[in-house]
Amino acid sequence: MAESIDYRAAGVDLDTYEETMAQLPPLLKRTYPLTPARVIEWKDGFAGLFRLDAKIGLLTRTYRDPVLVASTDGVGTKLKLAFATGRHATVGIDLVAMSVNDCLCAGAEPLLFLDYVAMSKDDPKLTRDVVQGISDGCIEAECALLGGETAILPDFYKAGEYDLAGFCLGVVERKHVLDGKEIRPGDKVIGLASSGLHSNGYSLARKIALDAAGLQPDTFVPELGRSVADEFLEPTRIYVRAMKTVYRHYRVKRIVHGIAHITGGGLVDNTPRILPEGCSVRLRRGSWEVPKVFPWLQKLGNVPEAEMDRVFNMGIGLVMVVADYYADAIARYVTSEAKIPAWVIGEVVAGDRTVEWA
Template structure:
């Protein structure tokens, strides 16, 4: 008689899954807000909405991943920030409609589950949820031998936010002459890493642990800087001022993302002279001999979120952001003309 086979013989260890749940339980519970109605381990995450808080509640959802930034985590064997990126990529989208993030779910897939590595990833997710004010109410860890290489994994996330219908920010009030204010990013965020990797590792043969004087840290540390999480700042801001539109500067850089908030017939003229381009962008451009327009069509260049406000509101919004420890800059003005976004590099 042939030997009996088990699921573990195929490469899937369900006990590693049990151990992962044990390790992440405390991280997850730290994210719980008053709306959470379920505990870790259920088939579905439940979240109750306070009906007295909203007149006409609208749910806003977003989903995203981290992209090839994951490959920097593989190179450095640092995994406790990548989950924060997954959260940021979702909550920074839903806040653009004025929606408060309510809850988040993650999905982690790997070839062979390492409970401690998975716990590090979820620790990052939990930290991101706390920064965003969202509860981590569910997730999935999938072990799929043969699909991923040794030590490799992928992570994606899903966020749901809420906003009163009358308070939705959809850009419809933007008119010619409105001011565009940029709020700084923390670095590359989670975009453009295919080009980042090609320049630094394929073209220039850097190692992730190389110390780079102008960055003040190793290259790997700079590239793994977590994506900045904006919702708490923005929610406070929109409770005090009229913000006509918002754009999260993700993949596609300025050229693709800023126009997404404009109504038909409105575009903008951008001047980059006020932007504090972070050293890591300057290093990449120089080492890769990347054209300036290519940089602005791929990366955030140091501006992670763009707000559209009226001229009358601009000074107050700028002062408020500065009082919150931010360094906002005016990056341009809206206009009514034919053609797309124009960027002037002075």
């Protein structure tokens, strides 16, 4: 008689999977107070439930013609650093940030988040570490971690490796959707500080630091004052509270004309995406503080300035295009109240949807 083969022999242990799943509900529920009376619990359900009620004010507003805004993203090869170091508690924050910050660009308030975690073998501790980070990110973004999927795919990923995907849903009043149409020459460009590399350009950063320079993740770098891993695993900044700070100060006036999330492609590729025809932006080098990691990587890899500009955020994680009169005040509010450094870094000029440097 042939030997009996079960699911465990094929690489999936259902008992371990149940152990993993049992520890996740508290990480979801800790995000629910951020969206009071909106999450409807469905015990053992197949999906998450979120209540939309016209009487509930969001972003201090009551929505009359709400538009749902959705975005999805991953973390990319930044995960390679997590694998190499065994440090998995912050990549979940990156996952939330990449999608949530995209929703902000439409003028939306993030409502809920879903995650997808795929790995080759069930690992309760690893899964908890990752989802803990996702939960922390949702608290920072003030949205509910409504649910997700943990997929065990034997032979699909290398042992100890995994992949992440995230999905964010937000809402904005239709007349307040930021589509860039109100941007005009004379508007000012405000840059909000990044926390470092965020989650873009890691293929180049790893190539320079780990391959070409031969550094190890735990190598201390004097120019940075920390190890390679500490710098490279710094979580992506989430800008929800910064935007809420701005909206609180200007509840009637529409002074924000456009928002761009500075990801892969940097300022030169992402900023023009929100510009209408006939407009360009002129940015002033030296008008913001560039984190030490960027000149360090540039020197270490002998990277041309134009390449740095297109691959990395260079210290600006989010751009706001605002009415000229309010620009200085907005930068002050974000810096003092949201605790995120912000600078007026340029202005909108007549042009063909490009970035000019001054």
